[in-house]
Amino acid sequence: MLVISRKKGESLLIGDDIEITVEKIDTSSVKISIKAPKEKVILRKEVYEKVKDENSNAIATTKDILKILK
Structure with missing residues (x-):
């Protein structure tokens, strides 16, 4: 650093x-x-982390839904 x-x-x-x-x-x-x-993406770190967490939660939710549908 x-x-x-x-x-x-x-x-x-x-x-x-x-x-x-x-x-x-x-x-x-x-x-x-x-x-x-x-073409460079510039984000505040706290916004990036929030989006990353939300995306992870959405993926987990989708996996849970697919398990239920099986």
Whole structure:
């Protein structure tokens, strides 16, 4: 894991095509902007985890229904 310090207005690059810039710093949060190709999917981790959990629950439910139908 890379830990890096940035000030407001400073950026970091991921590869050649993703740029993350610090836009605003408050006492309890940081606002960032992300410039990336449209084909890159960018999700907040908590949203990704929620969708992943919901998908797992849906699959389990489908398997349970198929067991009942047999």
